[in-house]
Amino acid sequence: MVPHLTTALTGPLLELEKQFLDRASEIEKWFRIQWQDHLPPFYGSTDLRNSGFKLAPVDLNLFPGGFNNLNDAFMPLCVQAAQAAIERICPDASKLLLVPENHTRNQFYLQNVAKLVSILRLTGLDVRIGSLLPDVTAPTVLELDNGARLTLEPLRREGGRLGLEGFDPCAVLLNNDLSGGVPAALQGLDEQWVIPPLHAGWHFRRKSRHAEAYDRVAREFAATIGIDPWHINPEFGVCGQINFQERTGEECLAHQVDTLLTRIRAKYKEYGIADEPFVVVKADAGTYGMGVMTVKDASEVVGLNRRQRNKMAVVKEGLEVHEVIIQEGVHTFETVDGAVAEPVVYMMDHYVVGGFYRVHTERGRDENLNAPGMLFKPLAFETCCTLPDSAQGPDAPPNRFYAYGVVARLALLAASVEIEETEPAADALAV
């Protein structure tokens, strides 16, 4: 059973939620038309922040790793949406190879893989797991804490195809974000569907390109339903040539931070918001919440000490940070029993299939809740995101979850646009 999130739902009543509720028909029609022009990603998840005056995505993950955190009641929704995703991308597939991250001890992640495998199997796919780990040289069974079991198998590359011993799949689904680059085994698979496309990996993706696409999507959406896009759209800036260890690029960073804070202060004034503005400095490529800094004044990014520089200089898999995005910080005013909660919305194809709260007892409202070693408590959404109820207030759980689903889908749509626009020419020729 899922506890009631009453404490999380007593935040300031959002005019935004009411707008979403009142304009639900237009919103859904708008999305329908958008999805005719843009191919939805196979799957994705959005981290949202809700400050009461702003409901905005702060991350869009194209390799979602928390399917295990979803409410089991959402399983049929996941299966149905996965069927739609497969029909859209690889309808003739019957065998699918799943390539996960190289974690063999992270129980949470492995349970995510197990859940994902079971969802895909329920669509009728024959699913097996191929590991990029060099020490997986024979089928390796992992018994998970929750009773599930996973078999990792060594990959076999033959010409333009990737498979396993005795398993020649039609499609390769990545649940590995490619932060460390594209492994040789995954390069040039021109005879198979690779989902998502390789250029959606973090070796190539940039948060700023996503933010730029989101900015356009959010503006168009806001114009359609008649809201100020600022309510759903975090401001951002980019510094493209920074070297934390060598202390170059600090001026650019300080300048961008200052510009952004000035713009945010003006908006806070316009809307009578008394909170203190802040920005978040993040590595432009990379994930896992590494290389992230909360900043309230430009002076904080000048003359970083060694510890701070080390923290910012490298992200997952030792990737060096030379480009950063400076993003408007969005306070989290949702709490569960006094702990800060950040909603995460899960999508397959263009359908919202569920979500959960990342609840962290030791972090503040202006801090990143997705941090290395972070011990968050997942709290599955108790209802789904597709049943708004106009008979209830805009803040009632089904309506708040609907609003989450709307903003999460905007971020997903931005990811579609981003993937289209960043498709390398070589891939374009191969298609």
Added chain:
Amino acid sequence: MVPHLTTALTGPLLELEKQFLDRASEIEKWFRIQWQDHLPPFYGSTDLRNSGFKLAPVDLNLFPGGFNNLNDAFMPLCVQAAQAAIERICPDASKLLLVPENHTRNQFYLQNVAKLVSILRLTGLDVRIGSLLPDVTAPTVLELDNGARLTLEPLRREGGRLGLEGFDPCAVLLNNDLSGGVPAALQGLDEQWVIPPLHAGWHFRRKSRHAEAYDRVAREFAATIGIDPWHINPEFGVCGQINFQERTGEECLAHQVDTLLTRIRAKYKEYGIADEPFVVVKADAGTYGMGVMTVKDASEVVGLNRRQRNKMAVVKEGLEVHEVIIQEGVHTFETVDGAVAEPVVYMMDHYVVGGFYRVHTERGRDENLNAPGMLFKPLAFETCCTLPDSAQGPDAPPNRFYAYGVVARLALLAASVEIEETEPAADALAV
């Protein structure tokens, strides 16, 4: 809460269910490919009969009237599937006009309409209800026993468009089976989507054409997964020129009944089935369980008495019966507390969205459970039909419901084929 259907699930263990479970990947792939070639109906429901040795559809309804009987837990599935249906058929629709049956007192039916409206509204459509009843001359509010309310409004025809006062919809969804023919208001709507197409109405549809399409679908499916199609396919015959009141055509009917019973007896012998075979004689056009007769020997259809003739001669809306289908009877061996239970599976687009049992305490295993004035107790499926669980026996509820979903989808696919093949030439030109 939904009671456990334990009594219904203790029937003979079906080899068939095991086959479906073992071959689920192939089955789902097969369906995926079929749905690429055939447009799924917007919605549909299938009445199934399960004799333990045969699991077969006995009716496929293109205007399903029992959405109110579904488990509320399936609402998100319905909404998601309805979104898919709208995207496929009328993606640019924002206003939808629902035209229901002309019932104003049948609470069960009206609750179905209310449920359907709420599902469609949750996809973001602006939905209103237009009544074909001549005495609905102003908006008429019906308060339903379950607290829901419906507003019926008079239709307004303007040129090639149908609407309401101040409401010009992009799509017209029929929940009226057109048994009495196509009303003038619905003819020639060449500027709007009409869903399903008019030729799917019972003024035009023939059970025998559906049975013929189902026969082909079932054979192809059976060949794919390696089963005898007889396990899922009821035998049938047709008599095209019958007049019950004038007692013409009785010989044809008797001959067909005899031929069919002989074929069924041979199959019963082949499979060592001790039950007594029977056939069901039905009006080839028409629904609502009118004009239906259970027959165990050809002699029973010769020299019908006045009461029997009257029963068979006319169906819903006074339509005269001149064509009948003779269909192999499938015993119902599912029971709930000793009462006979017949599963009904609901689908939107090509997705199974739920189902319920029609439970009837006063009817036998070889009788039609969908009869006029019938008082069945609906019993919503407790789990959905898309989560088979190979860790459980083939007879466990999720697996039995999966098998129901497979056969129901075969009937839905047959309806797609039937609708394609019976499309009138004029419509073909208009498309």
